[in-house]
Amino acid sequence: MNGHPFRTLPATGAPLRVIVVGAGGMGRAWLGAVLASPDTELAGVVDLDSEAARSAADAVGAPGTPTGTDLAALAAETGAEAVIDVTSPAAHLPVTLRALDLGLPVLGEKPAAASVAEALRLAAAAERSGLLFMVSQSRRYNRQLFRFRELAGRLGDLGILTTEFFLAPRFGGFRDAMAHPLLLDMAIHPFDTARFLLDAEPVSVYCHGYNPAWSWYAGDAAATAVFEMTGGARYVYTGSWCSPGLETSWNGAWRLSGAHGTAVWDGDTPPRVDANGTPSAENSGTPDGAESIEGALAEFVHALRTGTVPRGEIHENVMSLAMVDSAVLSATEDRRVHVDEVLDAAHREAIATADDTEREILASWSSVRTALTRPCPTG
Ligand SMILES: NC(=O)c1ccc[n+]([C@@H]2O[C@H](COP(=O)([O-])OP(=O)(O)OC[C@H]3O[C@@H](n4cnc5c(N)ncnc54)[C@H](O)[C@@H]3O)[C@@H](O)[C@H]2O)c1
Structure with a gap:
C-alpha cells in the first residue's frame, strides 16, 4: 500500500x-x-x-x-x-x-x-x-474477516461482493431523527470492509434510500447501494435498521463471487469457500492478532x-x-x-x-x- x-x-x-x-x-x-x-x-x-x-x-x-x-x-x-x-x-x-x-x-x-x-x-x-x-x-480488525480476505485469493477475478445488513435496534436519541441514519452512522463499516476485501476503490454509486412503513426512524432507515469499483467489480449493499426477526450479525452477511467460485461469511462464524468445485469449511488457520x-x-x-x-x-x-x-x-x-x-x-x-x-x-x-x-x- x-x-x-x-x-x-x-x-x-x-x-x-x-x-x-x-x-x-x-x-x-x-x-x-x-x-x-x-x-x-x-x-x-x-x-x-x-x-x-x-x-x-x-x-x-x-x-x-x-x-x-x-x-x-x-x-x-x-x-x-x-x-x-x-x-x-x-x-x-x-x-x-x-x-x-x-x-x-x-x-x-x-x-x-x-x-x-x-x-x-x-x-x-x-x-x-x-x-x-x-x-x-x-x-476491520476481525480475524474471520482476514480469513475471508485470504479465501478471496482462491476465487480468481473478483466480480460481485454483497452485504446484507438487517437489524432492529431501538437507539432513541440522535439516530432516530437523522435523515439517513443507516448510511451516515453505520454503513461506513461495510463500505470500508468492501474496499479491504476487493482491494479496490469506489468509482461510482447508485443508492436508493427509503423508510419502511413501520419504521420508528424519522429518516431513511433502509438503503440499497450499488457501487462500481476500480477493476470493474460491483459492491452491492442492502441494509435496514428496522427489520426484526432472523437478524444478521452487526458485521452483516457477505457473499463474494469470483471466476473460480464463491466465499461467504455471516459476520459471526468462520467464512466458507467453494472454489474450483471444492467446498471447504474454514475452521482453522485463522490469523492471530488483536481484534x-x-x-x-x-x-x-x-x-x-x-x-x-x-x-x-x-x-x-x-x-x-x-x-x-x-x-x-x-x-x-x-x-x-x-x-x-x-x-x-x-x-x-x-x-x-x-x-x-x-x-x-x-x-x-x-x-x-x-x-x-x-x-x-x-x-
Ligand atoms: N467503532 C465503533 O464501533 C463505534 C461505536 C460507537 C461510536 N463510535 C464513534 O465514536 C465516537 C464517539 O461516539 P460516542 O458514542 O462515544 O459519542 P458520545 O456522544 O457518547 O460521546 C462523545 C463525547 O465527546 C465529548 N466531546 C464533544 N466535543 C468535544 C470536544 N471538542 N472536546 C472534548 N470533548 C468533546 C462529549 O462531551 C462527549 O462526552 C464517534 O465518532 C462515533 O462514530 C464508533
Missing part, C-alpha cells in the same frame, strides 16, 4: 503515554483498551464536560488519572505522546487539528471527520505536521514505533467516508454519482475553509484521488 511518511517515536521499551479526548460511551471503551494494553499508558482524559472526564476515569478503575477540559494544558502537564480522539464526529476536525498542532500523533474514531471536506483538511494537516493521523475502523479497537490500538503503536504505514492512515481512509457521502448524495438526488465528483467538491470546500498552510498543501494536489494514494515527497 502506498502511504504517507510520518515521524516515528523511538521504541524505548516504555509504554506510549496517551490522552483520550471524548469520555462518552465509546470513550470509555477506549479507556479500557488503553489500560489493558501493555503498549500504552493512560496519561489523561479530556472532555468538554469535566465531570464526564472524571467519572469516565473512575468508571474504568483509573480514579487517579489527570482529567480536564483543555487538551494543551493536560498534554503539557502529563508529557503525553499521543491522542485518541473519541469525540462526536463534529468535533473530530478541531480536536485532531489541535492535537497535531501540539505535535501529538492521533488515533481517531471513525468517521475521520463530519464531511469529506473536513477529512481532506485533516489529511493536509497531517502532511504539514509530519505526524501520523490514523482512523480506527474497528470492524476491534484493541487491534487498531496495537497497529497505531506499531506504526509509531516502526514507521510502517497503518491501514486507516488518513489518506487511505478518506475513500470510506467518500463512499458514504456519495451514497447519500445519490439517494438525495436520485441519480448515479461519480465519487470523483464528491471528492472534487470536497476539495474545493476544503480549500475555501482551510488555513494558509493547509490551503497550500491542498492546492498542490492536481487530483484528489491521486493525492490520497500517492506517497508524499519526503524532506
Whole structure:
C-alpha cells in the first residue's frame, strides 16, 4: 500500500503515554483498551464536560488519572505522546487539528471527520505536521474477516461482493431523527470492509434510500447501494435498521463471487469457500492478532514505533467516508454519482475553509484521488 511518511517515536521499551479526548460511551471503551494494553499508558482524559472526564476515569478503575477540559494544558502537564480522539464526529476536525498542532500523533474514531471536506483538511494537516493521523475502523480488525480476505485469493477475478445488513435496534436519541441514519452512522463499516476485501476503490454509486412503513426512524432507515469499483467489480449493499426477526450479525452477511467460485461469511462464524468445485469449511488457520479497537490500538503503536504505514492512515481512509457521502448524495438526488465528483467538491470546500498552510498543501494536489494514494515527497 502506498502511504504517507510520518515521524516515528523511538521504541524505548516504555509504554506510549496517551490522552483520550471524548469520555462518552465509546470513550470509555477506549479507556479500557488503553489500560489493558501493555503498549500504552493512560496519561489523561479530556472532555468538554469535566465531570464526564472524571467519572469516565473512575468508571474504568483509573480514579487517579489527570482529567480536564483543555487538551494543551493536560498534554503539557502529563508529557503525553499521543491522542485518541473519541469525540462526536463534529468535533473530530478541531480536536485532531489541535492535537497535531501540539505535535501529538492521533488515533481517531471513525468517521475521520463530519464531511469529506473536513477529512481532506485533516489529511493536509497531517502532511504539514509530519505526524501520523490514523482512523480506527474497528470492524476491520476481525480475524474471520482476514480469513475471508485470504479465501478471496482462491476465487480468481473478483466480480460481485454483497452485504446484507438487517437489524432492529431501538437507539432513541440522535439516530432516530437523522435523515439517513443507516448510511451516515453505520454503513461506513461495510463500505470500508468492501474496499479491504476487493482491494479496490469506489468509482461510482447508485443508492436508493427509503423508510419502511413501520419504521420508528424519522429518516431513511433502509438503503440499497450499488457501487462500481476500480477493476470493474460491483459492491452491492442492502441494509435496514428496522427489520426484526432472523437478524444478521452487526458485521452483516457477505457473499463474494469470483471466476473460480464463491466465499461467504455471516459476520459471526468462520467464512466458507467453494472454489474450483471444492467446498471447504474454514475452521482453522485463522490469523492471530488483536481484534476491534484493541487491534487498531496495537497497529497505531506499531506504526509509531516502526514507521510502517497503518491501514486507516488518513489518506487511505478518506475513500470510506467518500463512499458514504456519495451514497447519500445519490439517494438525495436520485441519480448515479461519480465519487470523483464528491471528492472534487470536497476539495474545493476544503480549500475555501482551510488555513494558509493547509490551503497550500491542498492546492498542490492536481487530483484528489491521486493525492490520497500517492506517497508524499519526503524532506
Ligand atoms: N467503532 C465503533 O464501533 C463505534 C461505536 C460507537 C461510536 N463510535 C464513534 O465514536 C465516537 C464517539 O461516539 P460516542 O458514542 O462515544 O459519542 P458520545 O456522544 O457518547 O460521546 C462523545 C463525547 O465527546 C465529548 N466531546 C464533544 N466535543 C468535544 C470536544 N471538542 N472536546 C472534548 N470533548 C468533546 C462529549 O462531551 C462527549 O462526552 C464517534 O465518532 C462515533 O462514530 C464508533
